[in-house]
Amino acid sequence: MNWETRVTKLLGIQYPIIQGGLAYLAYADLAAAVSNAGGLGQITAMSLPSPQALREEIQKVRSMTAKPFGVNYAIGQHGRPFEHMLEIAIEENVPVVTMTGGNPTPIIKRLEGTSIKKLVLVAARRQAEKAEELGADAVMVVGQEGGGHLGRADIGTIVLVPQVVDAVSIPVIASGGIGDGRGLMAALSLGAEGIEMGTRFIATQECVHAHSLYKEALVKGTESDTVVIKRSLGAPARVIRNGWTGQILQLEQEGKGYEDLKEYISGSANRRYIYEGNEAEGFAWAGQVMGRIKDIPTVQELTSRMIQEAEDIRMRWSK
Ligand SMILES: Cc1cc2nc3c(=O)[nH]c(=O)nc-3n(C[C@H](O)[C@H](O)[C@H](O)COP(=O)(O)O)c2cc1C
Numbered sequence: 451m452n453w454e455t456r457v458t459k460l461l462g463i464q465y466p467i468i469q470g471g472l473a474y475l476a477y478a479d480l481a482a483a484v485s486n487a488g489g490l491g492q493i494t495a496m497s498l499p500s501p502q503a504l505r506e507e508i509q510k511v512r513s514m515t516a517k518p519f520g521v522n523y524a525i526g527q528h529g530r531p532f533e534h535m536l537e538i539a540i541e542e543n544v545p546v547v548t549m550t551g552g553n554p555t556p557i558i559k560r561l562e563g564t565s566i567k568k569l570v571l572v573a574a575r576r577q578a579e580k581a582e583e584l585g586a587d588a589v590m591v592v593g594q595e596g597g598g599h600l601g602r603a604d605i606g607t608i609v610l611v612p613q614v615v616d617a618v619s620i621p622v623i624a625s626g627g628i629g630d631g632r633g634l635m636a637a638l639s640l641g642a643e644g645i646e647m648g649t650r651f652i653a654t655q656e657c658v659h660a661h662s663l664y665k666e667a668l669v670k671g672t673e674s675d676t677v678v679i680k681r682s683l684g685a686p687a688r689v690i691r692n693g694w695t696g697q698i699l700q701l702e703q704e705g706k707g708y709e710d711l712k713e714y715i716s717g718s719a720n721r722r723y724i725y726e727g728n729e730a731e732g733f734a735w736a737g738q739v740m741g742r743i744k745d746i747p748t749v750q751e752l753t754s755r756m757i758q759e760a761e762d763i764r765m766r767w768s769k
Contacts, residue, residue, distance in 0.1 A: 451761050456621040457644035460567060460587055461546060462518045464488035465757060466644030467634070468590070468623060469651045471522025471548060471571070473497050473598070473735070474721055475659050478507055482514035483656035483749035492520040492548060495535045504535055508542045520546035520569070523557060524599075526685075532557075540564060548590070551599060558584045571625065571646070573601025578614045578622070588621040589614065590646045596626030597649040597737030599687045600678065608640065615641030629739040631759020649737040655748045663727035664734050665746050673741025679733070680715060683708055690736045692729055694719070 457466045467489035469480065474497045481491030493511060498504045504521075511519050521539045525532050536557060539547055543565070549557045550571035561568050562585065570581035571590040578589045591614045593607025594600055601610075607626040615622045624637035625646035637645045652660050653668040667690055677691045682702040689695050698714045713719065715733070723732030747755070 455643035457588060457623060461490050463490050467753065468644060468646040470646045470648035471524060472648055473524060474724060475652060475657055477659060478510035478514055479658045480656045481511050481519050485515045485517035485519045487750045487753035489753060490518060490520055490546065492522045494522045496524050496532060501534045501538045504538045505542060508544060518545035520548050523549045525549060525552035536560060554581060555584055558586060574603060575613050575617050578618050582618045582620050586620060588623060589618060590623040590625050593626035595738040597688050598735040599685060602686060611640040611642050627737060627739050629742045631756040634756055634760045635763045649739050650743060653743045653746050654752055655746060660724055661727035663729060664724050668736060668740045668743050671740045673738045676736055676738055688737055689733045694731060694733050
């Protein structure tokens with residue numbers, strides 16, 4: 451079956467499936483596996499300690515796949531400067547750069563005139579329009595079901611995606627809550643020309659940095675086992691519900707500010723759970739789709755299964 455969309459053509463990939471930037475988890479093994487399976491894998495620049503480490507990781511991806519891949523830049527308010535890290539992606543002439551979490555203007559402007567494709571992850575129609583005005587090649591739009599950072603307006607993927615599709619003329623990639631071939635077909639039905647998945651790719655063999663307890667929590671958990679933290683800080687983000695995130699929500703309810711919360715929501719607290727499996731003293735991002743995850747396949751198995759499911763749906767529809 452022909453899977454060509456404007457997204458597959460833009461990115462030079464076989465299937466319209468993109469692996470989301472995954473802070474502290476998206477390194478060469480996962481990125482190369484996704485690209486080798488026909489999608490677009492990504493590494494996450496700001497999880498790496500230095501520009502040199504990023505250069506080595508890009509080279510590692512290239513040693514593992516000849517296919518296109520992306521480098522993701524999450525540029526949060528409290529984030530560290532990204533300019534040196536961006537120069538590495540340009541010097542290495544990576545195929546794709548994706549960005550989120552802040553004003554994309556400096557990244558898009560710096561990439562103008564290069565062959566690097568520019569994708570912006572947004573969570574609202576206005577942000578998508580702005581990304582198009584700035585010169586983004588495509589937008590990814592994440593609904594409220596998604597794992598990690600979300601929009602402030604609580605709009606679900608099924609409402610947000612067609613709204614954005616109608617508002618911009620660049621291709622739209624649906625994100626948030628997708629984990630199987632049904633989700634892929636649903637996204638295409640909404641007018642998206644590709645999907646991005648985060649949570650589902652964590653529960654794979656090649657997401658080698660995720661501790662087995664994190665993957666098991668994704669398999670065992672239901673769709674009700676996530677909560678949104680950091681809403682009071684204006685940066686809502688979806689995590690696995692546990693005692694630690696209960697404490698965060700309690701502090702937020704008590705009206706505590708960033709200074710009181712920062713230890714709880716820090717990168718160290720995140721890494722304690724996702725690298726060490728220390729669930730009692732940390733947190734892990736995940737989307738509601740964890741309720742639909744039942745196994746920990748290889749990326750190739752997951753992709754083939756999704757494509758088969760989607761093709762079965764197309765066959766049924768065509769009858
Ligand atoms: C553990 C985790 C870390 C994430 N880190 C990033 C990141 O660094 N950069 C980014 O663009 N998106 C990040 N995201 C968001 C994903 O790229 C994607 O938009 C989201 O996971 C989609 O929702 P899903 O989890 O339902 O698939 C993260 C998501 C998760 C679950």
